[in-house]
Amino acid sequence: MPELPEVETTRQGILPFTQGKRISRVIVREPRLRWPVDPDLNTHLSQNIVRQLSRRGKYLLFQFDHGCLLVHLGMSGSLRIEKASSSPRKHDHVDIVIGQDCLRFHDPRRFGSMVWTEQPPLEHSLLAKLGPEPLSEDFTGDYLFSKSRKRSKAVKEWLMDSHMVVGVGNIYANESLFEAGIHPTKAAGRLSKAQCDDLAAIIKRVLQRSITQGGTTLRDFVGGDGQPGYFKQQLLVYGRGGEACTQCQKPLKEIRQNNRATVYCTRCQR
DNA sequence: CGGACTCCCTGCCGGC
């Protein structure tokens, strides 16, 4: 499940194969993604040059002179560089052919999306209302503190709201709250200023660390059949309900918030 | 406006 670090790792991995390159053609085998893929996508992209490949939250932006392709990997999506001549596997829904190579969109669950827009991309409705990037200087303890005042929503659900901050999915919300020693059901509005400062710094650190580690597997997933690294073994709480807390050894508690798994330590998180 | 809930989809896992 691609979180922000996986999306950024993907961007960096495919950058040398896509940015500044001319698209030969686009093959859409399965248009039924989160939203139907534009039937004219091949017409829009063919013979045009990818001027820039950037990221906003978990969206990748392939910017052309006349428009922009917004790509979201959803739950199970991946983008990999493969030989254009190689035969597609099951769930390889879209090929963006670039010379001898192709950028292949693979997504078993089809929660991902590919949206063509001719608006300035940041004005597109999918991007216009997104919160700040967690790794930017706009994302601070001050920001968290002021945004959280009078909010009764549980801090974990609040952190996962992309209108508040982008890129903090279920895994990183769990991990960051554990590292910050904050109980996931605590009302956002009851966070202290010191907790907001801690939380902002920890979210940055956790995400940055994960991006750096993802970078070490770039070669694997760009060239061959590997997956963008996920480093499950380094997760302290996510997926570890019932197992011992790494700090105090007490069994970690697992609950559900808004139909999402939450794992935390009843002793270490208050 | 915020908050609660639904839906999209397939791979996987546990139970029998």
Place this chain on the structure above:
DNA sequence: TGCCGGCAGGGAGTCC
């Protein structure tokens, strides 16, 4: 061994 039901989950959309 094979089938089946349930679950996981990002995030837009809907409703109150």
